[in-house]
Amino acid sequence: MDAHSELEFLEEDPCVVIDEVSMTYRVASSEASPGDRAGVRGLLRRATARPNMVTVNALNPISLVAMRGESVGIVGRNGSGKSTLMKLISGQVKPDQGGVYASSTPIMLGVNAALVPELPGDHNVVLGCLAMGLTHEQIQDRYESIVELSGLEKAIHLPMRSYSSGMSSRLRFAIAASIDPEILLIDEALNTGDAQFADRSRKRMDELRANAGCVFLVSHSLDTVIEMCSRVIWMDKGDLLMDGEPRAVVKAYKDFTRQLSKGNNISAAKIRNEAMKSLVPTQIIERSTGRRSARAS
Numbered sequence: 001m002d003a004h005s006e007l008e009f010l011e012e013d014p015c016v017v018i019d020e021v022s023m024t025y026r027v028a029s030s031e032a033s034p035g036d037r038a039g040v041r042g043l044l045r046r047a048t049a050r051p052n053m054v055t056v057n058a059l060n061p062i063s064l065v066a067m068r069g070e071s072v073g074i075v076g077r078n079g080s081g082k083s084t085l086m087k088l089i090s091g092q093v094k095p096d097q098g099g100v101y102a103s104s105t106p107i108m109l110g111v112n113a114a115l116v117p118e119l120p121g122d123h124n125v126v127l128g129c130l131a132m133g134l135t136h137e138q139i140q141d142r143y144e145s146i147v148e149l150s151g152l153e154k155a156i157h158l159p160m161r162s163y164s165s166g167m168s169s170r171l172r173f174a175i176a177a178s179i180d181p182e183i184l185l186i187d188e189a190l191n192t193g194d195a196q197f198a199d200r201s202r203k204r205m206d207e208l209r210a211n212a213g214c215v216f217l218v219s220h221s222l223d224t225v226i227e228m229c230s231r232v233i234w235m236d237k238g239d240l241l242m243d244g245e246p247r248a249v250v251k252a253y254k255d256f257t258r259q260l261s262k263g264n265n266i267s268a269a270k271i272r273n274e275a276m277k278s279l280v281p282t283q284i285i286e287r288s289t290g291r292r293s294a295r296a297s
């Protein structure tokens, strides 16, 4: 990249900058240590002993920049680090190292609303909206459309603990979708609820995407990702493998999973390596103002 294009890039306005972020979790493991008894007796002993703490690498160091106007899809197998990345962006968890910078508070659809199961749905609408910083007037204006989007009808007056998990997700989604965030995070929210709700939520999501500065969408539905995203990243075992044009990235990911499901582990590993080799790493530059931008290194 020559000096001129680098300058041009620096003048753009990123919504989210992820700078060399990594994340591990510490969890208790029941795996036997050398010298432990085998079988059920061993398990019983370990169940009452102090647990072995192990470290799970959820995310290896990654850097990423999302510009205004981008819809970034995130695909990958179970446990590849997609939700962890979303939680880091939304600030729900802190990285072990590195930093996440955002031009405004990222809003995770359907998860952020802190609701009270003992209270009826309508009370929770008010609580959820207050928690997101809406004023009384704004809540009054939006109340009807939230209830309508949730599709709960009369059940809106019943305690949330009496809802099915789909009903409660629908209410969370409807509350979270009542604001127009600049940075919108959607983690599988599209798969919430039944077909009728999927239609309604998709419509609202289209409006949100149109108004948002940038969107991150985690989904196992690859058609949805192609349809909705301008760019897709593929993650695997905590690594960022590929970042680019949706169809190309989804194709590589599909080829990879197809080989895996046929048991062709060597072919799958080849596709994984090729994807990783072709990835142009992002290098984050700290500007004199303290703001961060990126260039491809």
Ligand SMILES: Nc1ncnc2c1ncn2[C@@H]1O[C@H](COP(=O)(O)OP(=O)(O)OP(=O)(O)O)[C@@H](O)[C@H]1O
Pocket: 025, 026, 027, 056, 057, 058, 076, 077, 078, 079, 080, 081, 082, 083, 084, 085
């Ligand atoms: N709270 C947690 N405590 C311990 N380990 C965790 C926790 N959350 C995630 N992990 C581990 O971190 C890794 C990444 O998990 P993550 O949920 O980010 O994956 P994912 O790509 O979103 O998976 P999925 O497609 O199944 O939702 C996995 O190995 C998982 O077991």
